[in-house]
Amino acid sequence: MHMPEPDADVIARRGEIIAALSRILPADNLIVDESELRAYDCDGITAYRQLPLIVALPETVDQVAAILRYCGEAGVKVVPRGAGTSLSGGALPLADGITLAMGKFNRILEIDFDNRCVVAQPGVTNLGITQAVQERGFYYAPDPSSQIACSIGGNVAENAGGVHCLKYGLTTNNILGVEMVLMDGEVIRLGGKHLDPGGYDLMGVVTGSEGLLGVITEITVRILRSPETARALLIGFASAEAAGDCVAAVIAAGIIPAGMEMMDKPAVAAAEAFVHAGYPLDVEALLLVELDGPEVEVEDLIGRVRAIAEGTGAVSVRVSADEAERQSFWAGRKAAFPAVGRLSPDYYCMDGTIPRRQLPTVLNRMRDMSEKYGLRLANVFHAGDGNLHPLILYDANAPGELERTEEFGADILRLCVEVGGVLTGEHGVGVEKRDLMPEMFGDEDIKQQQRLKCAFDPAQLLNPGKVYPTLHRCAELGRMHVHQGQVRFPDLPRF
Amino acid sequence: MDGTTLRPGDEAQLAEAVAWAAAEGKTLDVAGQGSKAGLGRPVAADFRLETTGIAGVVLYEPEELVLTARAGTPQAEVEALLAQRRQRLAFEPADLGPLWGGPAGRGTLGGTFAAALSGPARLRNGAARDHLLGFRAVGGGGQVFKSGGRVVKNVTGFDLSKLMAGSMGTLGVLTELSVKVLPVPEKTRTVLVLGAEDDAAARAMALATGSAHDVVAAAHLPADVAAASAVDLVSGTGKSVTALRLEGPAASVEFRCRALRELLADVGRGEELHSRNSEILWREVRDVSYFAGAECAVGDGQVWRLSVAPLEGPRAAAAIRAELGGHLFYDWAGGQVWLCLDPRADAGHQVVRRAVAGAGGHATLVRADAAVRAAVPVFQPQAAPLAALARRVKDQLDPAGILSPGRMGGGG
Known part of the structure; x- marks a missing residue:
C-alpha cells in the first residue's frame, strides 16, 4: 500500500501553516508537537501509520469553514477525522496534510420527539444518540460494533452498518439532514427534518463518501421507538x-x-x-x-x-x-x-x-x-x-x-x-481496499465517481489517496467529450 | 423540440446517440414512456431520447430479494412479476398518470427511479433511493458506466444510486437497474380515526408513529377530500379521516390494531379497514387520486407537493390556505402535503414557498400547464452555495448540457 508522494513544498511551509491556523484557532486547539501528534497517527487499522503534518481541533462551524478556506487557498490537504475507529484507514493521516479532528463537536443540539429526530454534532458517539432518547423508549437504529466509541459524523462518512441493518437499514437509510462545509469554506445544508431532500440527493452521495467531499458539521437522524x-x-x-x-x-x-x-x-x-x-x-x-x-x-x-x-x-x-x-x-x-x-x-x-x-x-x-x-x-x-x-x-x-x-x-x-458481491459492505474502501477498486469497477466507472468529486473539491485536497487508486486531475476528467469526427451518425430505429 | 424521437435498441446504441449529441451540441429530452412528462420544468430539446427499446428483466432472484431489469422495462411488467412471488417494491411508487390526465399503469422501471415518487409506505420502508442497489447508465459524454451492485450492504465507492434516483435523466440515462424487493406482508389493516382537525390529526399521527406499533403509513384526509374516496367507510362519514396502516403476520396486525385504537381513543371514533378497502384507500392516497380527473371537485387545479417536518404540515398548509384557499390532504404522518389550488398564472408560488421555508422544507409544483411550469420554479429554489454545487454536479456529469436541460430548474 503506497500513499501519494508527500508534497515537500507543503512540508517546508509547516511553520507558516501553523501560524495561519493559529489565527483561526486558540492555541489549545492546535496540535503540533510530535509526541502529541503520535496519538493521531492511525485509525482502527493500526498496520498503517503516518504522523500528520498538524492536527486541528475546531469547535465551531466558522472555524471549520475558515480552516478549509485557508487550506483551499494555500493548497494544503485535509484529512477529516471522527473518533478514529475506521477499519479501512479512512482517517489515516498524510505527512503533508492537516488532520481535522471533529471530537470537540460533541453536543446533541436538539431532541425532537414530535418529529422523531435528533440533531447532533458529528463528534457525538453513535451510542450517545440512543442514550439521549432511550428514557422515552426511542433509539437510533444503526449499531456498528464500535458504537460506544465511533462518532455519528464518522458513521455518515462511512455509511456505517451494524447487526440490525438487515431490518433497519444502514446509516444512509436513517439520516434526514446534514450540514457540511465544502473545501472552499462554503457551508451547505442538505435535507432537514423532512423525509426527502429537495433537488439532487447530494446527502445520499455524501453519506459513505469517506471524507472526500466535505466536512460534516451537523447531522439530523431519525429515531425509532424501541420494539416491545x-x-x-x-x-x-x-x-x-x-x-x-x-x-x-x-x-x-x-x-x-x-x-x-x-x-x-x-x-x-x-x-x-x-x-x-x-x-x-x-x-x-x-x-x-x-x-x-x-x-x-x-x-x-x-x-x-x-x-x-x-x-x-x-x-x-x-x-x-x-x-x-x-x-x-x-x-x-x-x-x-x-x-x-x-x-x-x-x-x-x-x-x-x-x-x-x-x-x-x-x-x-x-x-x-x-x-x-x-x-x-x-x-x-x-x-x-x-x-x-x-x-x-x-x-x-x-x-x-x-x-x-x-x-x-x-x-x-x-x-x-x-460471485456477484462487492469489496466492502460497511467498513469502507479507505486505503485498505483502494487498490482493489479495479476488481469491481472499470476505468469509466471510477472516472464517473471522480467527476462527482470534482464538483465538490476540484483541487482534490480532501482526503486524497483514499478510495481511488489513481487520482485523475479534474481538467483531465472533463476532457471526455472530444468525440468530434469519431462518432458516426447513430443508426437508430425511428431516427 | 422538433418531435424527432431517438429510440435506441440497446445500451451501445444509446451511448452512441448520447456521444453524438454531446459532440454536436444537440439537446435530448430523456424519457421512458413519457408518462411523467408533466413533472418538472418543460424541456425544449432537439430530440426526444426514449429508453423503451432497452427493456427486459435481466435477473430476478426472489430469495435474494433483488431484481435487475433494463430501464425501459414497463413498470407494470415488473410489478406483475414480483406479485407472482408475493413480493413488491416496498416504497410503493406512485402512479400519477391520471393526475396528469393520462392513463394509469404506464411508465418504465427507469422512470420510476428517475422520478423517485415514493408512496405512503415511504414513512417506514424508505424512499425509491433506498431501494436502488446499483445501475448501469450512459453519462453526458456518451460513456457507459455502472455503480453500486446487487447486494444491500455495499459501501464500495460513492453511492451514485442515490444521486441518480430523482435526477430525472439530467445526470445520465439509466439503462439497467438493480433494485431491492421485499415480501408482501401477510396481512394489512388500516385503523381510521374520524373527525380530527388537522392539528389534532398530526399529533395523533405522531403519537402513532412514535409508538411501538410499527405504523407503515399515516395519512389524514380532511372531510372535503375524504368525501371523494371510493371507500364507503371513508366517504360516508361526512368527517375527516385519519388513516394508519399496519402490516405483518396476522396475529401481530390484529394485536396492534387493538392497541392503536386504544392509544387513539381520545382523538376520535375509530373504524377499521380490512384488506380490500385498505388497499383502495392507500392507492388513492399514493396516486393523489382525489385531485385527478372528474371524480374530484378540484380536478382542474394546480397541484403542489410540500415536504416538511411532520408536525409542520398543518402549519404550512394553514398559512397557504389562508391566502390561497384550495384543498389538501396529508401523507407521511403530516410530512407530505398534497395541495390543490385554483389555477393562477404564478401558481401562488411565493405564498407556497414562503410557507414551506418557514417550516424548513420544500415544495414542488407537481401539476400545472407547461406555460406555468416554464415561468414558475417547479422545484424549491436552493440557497446560493447549494445551487452552485448542484450546478457543478450537473456540469461535471453532463458537461455539454444536453441531458434534459433545465428540467430540474436552476441546478439541472
Missing part, C-alpha cells in the same frame, strides 16, 4: 451449507429478522472460550437469529424460524427464555473479534458482501485459500445480508506474514466480486 420485545434463537448446523440453506429459507418465507448472524466453528470455539456463552462446540456453523416486535409477533415468528431451521437440518435449536439469555446469546457474537484475537498475535478483518446463496461456495473456497496461504481463518458473518467478516489470523512479527495476509484478504475480496 426481542428474542433470539441459537441454531447449530452440521455444515455451513445447511446453515446457508436456513438463512435463504427464512428470507424466502418473507421473514426479515432484526438480525441474522453466522459464526463458523473456529469463531464459535474462540467466542465460547472467551465469554462462556453456552455455544455448542460440536457444530460447524452457528446461526443467531433475532426477532423483534410485539410479543405476539415475536412468538409467532420464533415458531416459524424454528420450523424452518429444523427443516433445513438444524442439529440444535435454543430459544432465549428471557432478556438475560438473549444477551448471553449475543455476548459471544459481540465478543467474537477480540475472542479470535486471543488465538493469534494479530488478526485482519475483511468485509465483503456476497449474494446470500453463495455463502457455502465462498466458505469452501476460503477454506482452500486458508490452506494455500498457511494462515488460519475464522468467520463471522452478517448472514442475513450476506456481509462477511472473515478474520485472518497472523503474526505481524513473523517475516512476510503481513504481506501474505494482505494477499489472502485481497483474494477473498476478489472472490466476493466474482
